[in-house]
Amino acid sequence: MQAKQIVARVEELARPLCAEAGVSLWDVEFEKEGGQYMLTVTVDHPEGVHIDQCEQVSRALDPMLDAGEFDSLPSYTLCVSSAGLSRRLKRPEHFAAFIGHTVEIGFYKPVDGAKQAEGTLAAYDGGRVTLDVGGKQTVYEPKDIAAVRLAVEIG
Known part of the structure; x- marks a missing residue:
């Protein structure tokens, strides 16, 4: 198997x-x-x-x-x-459940000079993840994304 x-x-x-x-x-x-x-x-x-x-x-x-x-x-x-607080989002239903929450994206290699990005999950479509950071939305491609996790918000 x-x-x-x-x-x-x-x-x-x-x-x-x-x-x-x-x-x-x-x-x-x-x-x-x-x-x-x-x-x-x-x-x-x-x-x-x-x-x-x-x-x-x-x-x-x-x-x-x-x-x-x-x-x-x-x-x-x-x-x-x-699954824990900083659970990994992998399936479409995971992303759908956490639209509007803060997530961290880890990249395989630096994207715009960074190995990770954090922001509000604005959308998920066919592996493409859209983050909102301070009102600016950025779309990340599946080929660049190593993992997406919920960010742990303390306070």
């Missing part, structure tokens, strides 16, 4: 388990970190996620991942966690 297939199948399995735990599925990633593979299931709730909810999803999902269809996977660690 390829990483995309693993992610799609785990999303399919995890979505109803998340609903039972009272959270929504935010994201699933299967990546190699250092020398080890990590299967990360990220969950969310408007009022915050409790560790008991993460544990409930993990305990329900773990035996499903022991099924024969996953036998070809390399050894991995399962992690179920909250």
Whole structure:
């Protein structure tokens, strides 16, 4: 199974388990970190996620991942966690939910001399991210964007 297939199948399995735990599925990633593979299931709730909810999803999902269809996977660690305050926005629905919020964009290489930009998320269209900084809107292309995260606003 390829990483995309693993992610799609785990999303399919995890979505109803998340609903039972009272959270929504935010994201699933299967990546190699250092020398080890990590299967990360990220969950969310408007009022915050409790560790008991993460544990409930993990305990329900773990035996499903022991099924024969996953036998070809390399050894991995399962992690179920909250999306957190500085959550990464990856899917169109993530961007739609946070229009008007402050975000940070990290670039692969400097854009206009900077490795990142911060501003109000004004729009998202097919991977293009529009930031409003002091009334000036700038559109960033998907090929330049390494990651977009919610900015943590203190105060």
